[in-house]
Amino acid sequence: MSKIIYTHTDEAPLLATYSLLPIISGFASKAGVEFETRDISLAGRIIAQFPERLTEAQRIGDALAELGELANEPSANIIKLPNISASVPQLKAAIAELQALGYDIPDLPEDPQTEDEKEVAARYDRVKGSAVNPVLRQGNSDRRAPGAVKAYAKAHPHRMGAWSADSKTSVATMGHDDFRSNEKSFVSPADDALRIEHVAADGTVTVLKDKVAVLEGEVVDATFMSAKALDAFLADAIAQAKQEGVLFSAHLKATMMKVSDPIIFGHIVKAYFAPVFAQYGADLEAAGLSANDGLGGIFAGLEKLENGAEIRAAFDRALADGPELAMVNSDKGITNLHVPSDVIVDASMPAMIRIGGHMWGPDGAEKDTLAVIPDSSYAGVYQAVIDDCKANGALDPTTMGTVPNVGLMAQKAEEYGSHDKTFEIAEAGTVRVVNGAGETVLSHEVEQGDIWRACQTKDAAIRDWVKLAVTRARLSSTPAVFWLDETRAHDANLIAKIERYLPEHDTDGLDIRVLAPAEATTFSLERIRQGLDTISVTGNVLRDYNTDLFPILEVGTSAKMLSIVPLMAGGGLFETGAGGSAPKHVQQLVEENYLRWDSLGEFFALAASFEHLAQTTDNARAQVLADTLDAATGTFLEQDRSPGRKLGTIDNRGSHFYLALYWAQELARQTQDADLAAAFAPLAEKLAADEEKIVEELLAVQGKPADIGGYYRPDAEKTAAVMRPSATLNAAIDAL
Structure with missing residues (x-):
């Protein structure tokens, strides 16, 4: 049997798996293809860190480490669904749920002091943030909108808000004393082991990170953001939003930038509520309530303080006195500053641009917004799009071109903030990077509270990126x-490496150029408006941003992208879209037994995975599966079988039924493999004949609460029962 690994992840994609995996496993079995699952969910990652504290029945293996090894094997064929890139509040919530389920795992140490606490904190550091992607992505990214998706978007354009030339929406960014302006970089001349150390004013040397392995030709960067400059910038931005009468919104990525951005988020919370922290900061700190965790965590903790009501009143006064905050959920009073992982820049900025430069205010109405992106590295990209929309109006999905992406991410390239080389500086001094010979190769003068970080990009990854x-x-x-x-x-x-490696390839007749990010944005937008396509070739952070920005504008969502990672060892990693893990969808399922998650990204990834399997294992039937699945997905789009937006329409489970119907019909009518056609003809006939009955069974469960037994660790039997409510469909699929 040929084998595909299907990852067991989190939230809406996990729920969808309980419905979709039995279908695709059944279909694939007829072609000699077997699916295996690996649990890389947040809860699974936590459990795997503490085997010595758990019963034999509770223990699970470290599936992420296993897949990390597999990704370096030519035989790798992995389908990766979106997972939680855990912020600290999410990590704490998952820990609490597991403890309630009887898992003897420790609390997350707030301020680890003892060796045991430091060991526990180190284990949790391996879990939080974008822990999965650096391990699995042992290749560079090839992400684009499939032709069928672009065709559907042009025929059925999504809503685009109107832009006016006098829109007050803009981006506020530092431009100095930030990560962009303080960056230094060098190329390692040989294999080496670097040391990161802090030298205090009195000469005391503290090793921050020892033995950072680097290879010959590896690019090593270091930079820092000034805390004082950040605070001054934020004070000005808050005053600007108040003066201009626009919403104040912060746009960070506290999940991938898991060390730096929660700290920056905390600075923003403190800046907006400066009077509150001036008066009650010591009380909050003594209670373990950190601005880094957001207003949600603080408000929940105030209930335990004697003067909690007094402090809450002070927060309410500050909200009334400051500029209006952009809202995550105005009905529930959840602001932009409630949870650091609620507003993620690569999703929030395109969504704002798509609806005319607006976010939602406390009254639920759309308003112009000051988008605060402190670091200026890529803030100019979003400002360039805003400027273009002000000058030319909203983009038109029926005519616009596309911007696919080739992203540098292999071998943990440019994983800013997703590593153990980011530090909040404890006291003024110098942070320096020292090579094995004791020579300082990078250094910065820093002050207390500054955020210093470094990253690495391996030469082999860059070379492969240029080739791709x-x-x-x-x-x-x-x-x-x-x-x-x-x-x-x-x-x-x-750029120097690109100039070195481009001549290794035949570039005759190709238009390949280098442009600064804001200029590249403008160039691409000019072409988009003419209906022309332009490949963006970017580093890892911009890959993350661009593969949300352009798809959200082009096709309405980034979840429908074809995302392929040709692994450098010869295997394939097939990602199911950049749409996140959709926590709101889970809430709706639990309340109304309705799941809006669209598995279209899974369909595209699956077809690419089958095709790769056919090419690498000589399994001709896997190619038939790929071809027929592509055709079925085309029909699926033409017939508009994606989940509806309200009760009474088909949801995720109904969309899976229709994929199964169309796929079985394609397999039954294809002429490449007569035995496969004969095997699927009865299923195609049965599903078509029972369509009305199956849809009725799927619709019948809607509108009532659903019990899945947990959020981060749902009960498998309960979830399977919820996600497979049609006995007729189940019997037909299980018969395979």
Whole structure:
């Protein structure tokens, strides 16, 4: 049997798996293809860290480590669904749920002091943030909107809000004393082990990170953000939003930038509520209530304080006196500053641009917004889109071109903030990076509270990235633009490597150029408005941003992207879209037994996975599965079988039924494999004949609460029962 690994993840994608996996497993079994699952959910990752504290029945293996090893094997074929990139509040919530379920796992240490506490904190550090992606992504990213999705978006355009030239919406960014302006970079001349250390004013040396392994040709960067400059910038931004009468909104990525951005988020909370923290900061700190965790955590903890009501009243006064805050959920009073992981820049900024530069205010109405993105590295990209929309109006999904992406991410490239090389500086001094010979290769003068960080990008990953960019440009006959700024230290080193590696490939007749990110944005938008396509070739952070920005504007969502990671060892990683893990969808399922998650990304990833399997294992039937699934997905889009938006329409489970129907019909009518056609003809006939009955069974459960037994660790039997409510469909699929 040929084997595909299907990841067991979190929230809405996990729920959808309980419905979809039995279908695709049944279909694939007829072609000699077997599915295996690996649990890389947040809860699963936590459980795997503490085997010595658990019973034999509770223990599970470290599936993420296992898949990390597999990703370096030529045989790897992994389908990765979206997972929680855990912020601290999410991590704490998952720990509490597991403890309530009887798992003897420790609390997350707030301020680890003892060796045992530091060991526990280190284990949780391996779990939180974007812990999965750096391990599995042992190749660079090829992400684009499939032709069928673009065609559907043009025929059925999504809503785009109107833009006016006098819109007050804009981006506020530091521009100095931030990560962008303080960056330094060098290329390691040989394999080495670097040491990061802090030198205090009195000469005391503290090793922050020892033995950072680097390879010859590896690009190593270091930078910092000034806490004083950040606070001054935030005070000005708050005053600007108040003066201009626009919403104040913060846009960070406290999940991937798991060390730096929660700290920056905390600075924003403290800046907005400066009078409250001036008067009650000591009380909050003594109670363990951190601004880094957001208003939600603080408000929940105030109930335990004697003066909690007094402090809450002070927060309410500050809200009334300050600029209006953008809201995550105005009906429930959840602001932009409630939870650090609620507003993630790569999703929140495109959504704001798509609806005319608006976010929602406390009254639930759309309003112009000051989008605060403190670091200026890529803030200019969003400002360029805003400027274009003010000048030219909203983009038109019926005519616009597309911007696929080739992203540098192999071997943990540019994982800013998702590593153990980010530090909040305890006292003024110098942070320096020292090589094995004792020479300082990078250094910064820092003050207490500054945020210092470093990252690495391996030469082999860069070389493979250049190759993939040329390959994609050649295959699609599309211009490819490297989004790099020659005035930025890291980018200058990458540009030098691009100039070195491009001649290794046939680039005759190709339009390949290098433009700074804001300029590249403008260039791409000019072409988009003409209906032309442009490949964006970017580093890892911009890959994350661009693969949400352009798809959300082009096709309404980033969840419908085809996302392929050709692994450098020869295997394949197939990601099911950039749509996040959709926590609101879970809430709706629990309340109304209705799941709006769209599995279209899974369909695309699955077809690409089958195709890769056919090519690498000589399984001709896997290619038939791929071809027929592609055709079925086309019909699925034409017939508009994605989940509806309200009760009484088909949801995720109904969309899976229709995929099964169309796929069985395609397999029954294909002529490449007569035995497969004969095997699926009865199923195609049965599903078509029972369509009305199956849909009735699926609709009948809607409108009532659903019990899945948990949020981070749902009960498998309960969830399967909820997600497979049609006995008729189940019997037909299980018969395979």
